[in-house]
Amino acid sequence: MIIDFLIDLSPITQALLATLFTWFVTALGAGVVFFFKDVDRRLLDSMLGFAAGIMIAASFWSLLAPAIEISENQGVAGWIPAVIGFLMGGIFLRLVDMVLPHLHPALAKSEPEGIKTNWQRSVLLVLAVTLHNFPEGLAVGVAFGAAAAGIPSATIAGAVALAVGIGLQNFPEGAAVSIPLKREGLSAKKSFMYGQFSGAVEPVAGVLGAAGVYYMRPILPYALAFAAGAMIFVVGEELIPEANSEGNSHLATTGLMLGFAVMMFLDVSLG
Numbered sequence: 001m002i003i004d005f006l007i008d009l010s011p012i013t014q015a016l017l018a019t020l021f022t023w024f025v026t027a028l029g030a031g032v033v034f035f036f037k038d039v040d041r042r043l044l045d046s047m048l049g050f051a052a053g054i055m056i057a058a059s060f061w062s063l064l065a066p067a068i069e070i071s072e073n074q075g076v077a078g079w080i081p082a083v084i085g086f087l088m089g090g091i092f093l094r095l096v097d098m099v100l101p102h103l104h105p106a107l108a109k110s111e112p113e114g115i116k117t118n119w120q121r122s123v124l125l126v127l128a129v130t131l132h133n134f135p136e137g138l139a140v141g142v143a144f145g146a147a148a149a150g151i152p153s154a155t156i157a158g159a160v161a162l163a164v165g166i167g168l169q170n171f172p173e174g175a176a177v178s179i180p181l182k183r184e185g186l187s188a189k190k191s192f193m194y195g196q197f198s199g200a201v202e203p204v205a206g207v208l209g210a211a212g213v214y215y216m217r218p219i220l221p222y223a224l225a226f227a228a229g230a231m232i233f234v235v236g237e238e239l240i241p242e243a244n245s246e247g248n249s250h251l252a253t254t255g256l257m258l259g260f261a262v263m264m265f266l267d268v269s270l271g
Contacts, residue, residue, distance in 0.1 A: 006156055011148035011210045014156070015141040018163035019206030022140065023199040025167040026133070029174025030195025033188050039179055041246045047172030048243035049252035052235045053259025054169040055136070059228035061267040062143055062162040066154050067224035070146075074221075081221035088222075089229025093135065097237065100131055129177045129198040132238050135230030136166045137202030141209025142223045148210075149217050161270040165263040170199060176242070 006014050032039065067085065068078035143162045146154035178195030182188060209227065213220045243252035 006160070011144045011214050012207055014148075014159070015144040015206040015210035016203055018140050018144065018159065019137045019203040021163060022136065022167045022170050022202050023196070026170040026174040026199030026202075027192075027196035029171035029176075030178040030192050030198075032175045033178040033182050033191045033195065036179075037182070039175055042248050042251055044172065044176065044179075045243045045246060045248040046251045046255040048176065048239050049255025050259035050262075051169030051172050051255075052239040052243065052252075053256035053261070054165045054263040055231045055235050055239070055259075056256070057260040057263035057267070058139065058162055058165050059231050061264055062158060062165075063139060063224045063228035063231075066146060066158075067221040067228070070154075070224070071221045076221075082225045085222040085225025086229035086232075089135065089226040089231075090233040091229075092226070093131075093230045093233040093237075096131060100127060129173060130201050132234040133170075133173070133199055133201050134205045135227055135234060136170070137205030138209040139227035139231060140166055140202070141206035141211075142213050142220075142227050144206075145210040145213035146220055146224065148214050149220060157270045158267060161263075161266040165266050166202075168262070169259065174199065 006017070009017070064082055064086065067082050071081045072078040140159065140163045143154065143159035144156070147156045147159050174195050177198050178191040181191040181194050186194070209223065213223045240252070240256075243249075243255070
């Protein structure tokens with residue numbers, strides 16, 4: 001039903017609708033702040049591990065594998081665009097990470113990263129997650145752009161599966177923003193607004209990604225790999241360290257395994 005509805009739309013509209021969905025799930029996660037003063041840390045770490053597993057699986061099944069196949073169909077060694085794009089995605093996120101002022105929720109008691117600023121800690125917490133939500137929206141947009149470009153290995157069903165997977169892992173990310181903000185002294189309403197706003201960048205990135213690969217098809221394998229590299233950077237920089245920061249590594253690892261399995265199932269069965 002959903003795929004039949006999307007198939008007649010432009011890839012940019014498809015990406016916009018899909019990333020609005022992922023933003024909505026971020027808002028749902030942020031909304032837990034209205035019902036709970038805190039979230040059991042074991043549960044949160046399990047969910048963050050789950051989010052990491054989804055992103056790792058999506059990086060290969062939805063992004064790197066199609067990038068390699070597309071490159072080979074174009075007569076280029078599959079590893080070249082995959083490696084270059086993957087590393088560029090990580091380098092780009094690292095450069096932004098070095099410049100943009102932000103404060104990781106797991107390291108809220110430490111000094112902010114990026115250039116020095118007098119911005120409030122609440123703003124810095126939101127910026128950290130907003131920065132890391134960008135590659136998720138980009139990945140969804142690139143997937144829809146690839147499907148519209150007529151690439152056999154890239155389908156609308158696969159792009160929908162990716163959007164569903166990203167949406168699932170956005171729930172704990174939304175909670176991971178709003179709960180620390182409430183602990184910082186903000187009201188539940190403000191914590192929710194800041195928490196859901198961290199996902200607003202995803203529709204922007206999604207539209208940019210879909211438009212970029214649809215109108216510039218030669219960059220498609222590089223764009224797919226770029227999104228994968230950016231997402232893996234987020235996993236290594238943010239999700240895994242945060243999930244392990246309170247000593248719940250076994251629960252986090254179990255969540256990671258489950259997340260990977262769920263995303264692999266979605267991509268293989270739907271894509």
